Amino acid sequence: MTETTTSVFELQGLHVDFETPDGEVNAVKGVSLNIQPGECIGVVGESGSGKSQSFLAAMGLLAANGRASGSIKFRGEEILGLPRKQLNQIRGARMTMIFQDPLTSLTPHKRVGEQLLEVLALHKDMRGEIAIKHCVNWLDRVRLPDAARRMRQYPHELSGGMRQRVMIAMAMLCDPELLIADEPTTALDVTVQAQVLDLMNELKDETGAAIALITHDMGVVARMCDRIYVMAQGEYVEANSADNIFYNPEHDYTKMLLSSMPRLDKPGQILGVDAQIKARSERVLEVRDVKVHFPVRVGGGVFPKIKPLRAVDGVSFDLADGETLGVVGESGCGKSTLARAILRLVPVKAGQISWIGSNLLDLDKKAMRERRKDLQIVFKTR
Ligand SMILES: Nc1ncnc2c1ncn2[C@@H]1O[C@H](COP(=O)(O)OP(=O)(O)OP(=O)(O)O)[C@@H](O)[C@H]1O
Ligand SMILES: [Mg+2]
Known part of the structure; x- marks a missing residue:
């Protein structure tokens, strides 16, 4: 990381607030973060701490009652408050997101191929045979077996792991500079989870894309991330290199997250249970x-x-x-x-x-x- 490189992505004092019948909810309370080209950063923290909303704000996808303020920059350019037409030139193409729930983010009544082709037509003006080839090629790269046939299937005909791969292919289709992955593996069993994470790592190395990985799973960030932001109640309570977070955690909340991780080297300490009692x-x-x-x-x-x-x-x-x-x-x-x-x-x-x-x-x-x-x-x- 040198001072001359421009961050791919930068948050400065970002706030996200929601108007609700019970008053204002301050979901994100002035967070700052940067991601360098080719870097994988992790955002970890408990459910409801504001991890997803800070990135949904960047994608212009907050719920109607939500409002973001502060600064969100993509390649040095302010994108918070950008008119939809200009934002669309960035999101979905140069900055893409794998959403937390692949079932709700794929359109159920459209075939997989149709959905992928739509993305190419919209962002790359690519259509016809060449577009189909490009999609099949990406489905192959995410190791979806029988890629050409999958193009004609509906999302409900695929397993959870397969749908997740389709989401990743869709996110990678336009060669993004930043891939935001929100809990990309939570719904998957351990073996598929490992394959999906390996795949994201490979894609990062092949294409040079930066990755923001949002998760509550410390094991996942340990495997993937260069730097980690720990989030609690709308704030980043600690930000450091992955090594420092794991070996020298400073904040009590980080220590608590780490202590709840199963330790195979110290089996008796899993979740604080004393093996001798057992x-x-x-x-x-x-x-x-x-x-x-x-x-x-x-x-x-x-x-x-x-x-x-x-x-x-x-x-x-x-x-x-x-x-x-x-x-x-x-x-x-x-x-x-x-x-x-x-x-x-x-x-x-x-x-x-x-x-x-x-x-x-x-x-x-x-x-x-x-x-x-x-x-x-x-x-x-x-
Ligand atoms: N439309 C909304 N109206 C009111 N509050 C909302 C709305 N959307 C989100 N929130 C609140 O914002 C806070 C942060 O939500 P967010 O989705 O970022 O959590 P998260 O850290 O991603 O959690 P998880 O790990 O469960 O995905 C939560 O308290 C949530 O209830
Ligand atoms: Mg979330």
Whole structure:
């Protein structure tokens, strides 16, 4: 970073206020930030601290009751209060944003291709075969399998991870100088999340785009960012290099954010839980070599073969009184089926499940129903 370079993006004393029936809400209270060419900065902080609104103000996308004041510069030029026509020459092309929720930001009734082509026509005046080629090329680059076919699909026909990739392709389509990514991976499972972050890193290196990454996930900023701004209640309480934020945090709020991060090197300190208390507790659930196989048809014709799909194939674990066990893994790996198997909501092919010493698999229907009073499941909604 030299003094002669112009920041790609700069906020100076930015305020965002909302008029509400209960009075004025001061969502952003005079924040200043700069992003240099090719740099990735992170904005972290708790929900409602003002992270999104400060960047939505830059994109001219505040709600009707919102008002921004102060200064927002893009490549040294003031863009706050710019007439829509002039702002449109920058946003969506030179400065683009991946929104927090990919489902609401893609138009549901338009095919993916149509939405991408619209962006090219509007900002680059690019149409026809060459535009289609450009879009397919970007869908390929964001590793969307079968890119040409995806162009003809609607957003609801894609998985969450795929939609997120379409959003990234759309944001990259016009070679932006700044990509604002607002919680780009929150809705994704851990493996897809890692792929999406790697992809953004690659795109940054390939195109030289600067990135502003907004997230509440300290793990994500640790992986991606050169510098970090920590936001609390509408203000940046600390701004520093990623190394300093992680190794020498100054503000109490930053320290609190860091302490809530799981530490694999110090497992006992996860969320402040003392592992020694756990070690003394009684074992309440013992799961041994549990298997759940579903029959699936293979091949067509008059005599299709039935083969077992091994959804859970020999899983064992213990759970002690007062203990919390996390089961993580990629989409479709059998996590939910395992939970259902423990409650015998799916047929268990083999294994043992003991709840306070008695094997649940030996219980008849009535006894099992009785036992379910002690064992509850919260189903996922996504
Ligand atoms: N249209 C609105 N009217 C009133 N208040 C609003 C409006 N939009 C946002 N706010 C308020 O502005 C504050 C900052 O919101 P913002 O969306 O920037 O939070 P955030 O830090 O991005 O949170 P999250 O991590 O949950 O996305 C919140 O208190 C929110 O309630
Ligand atoms: Mg937000």
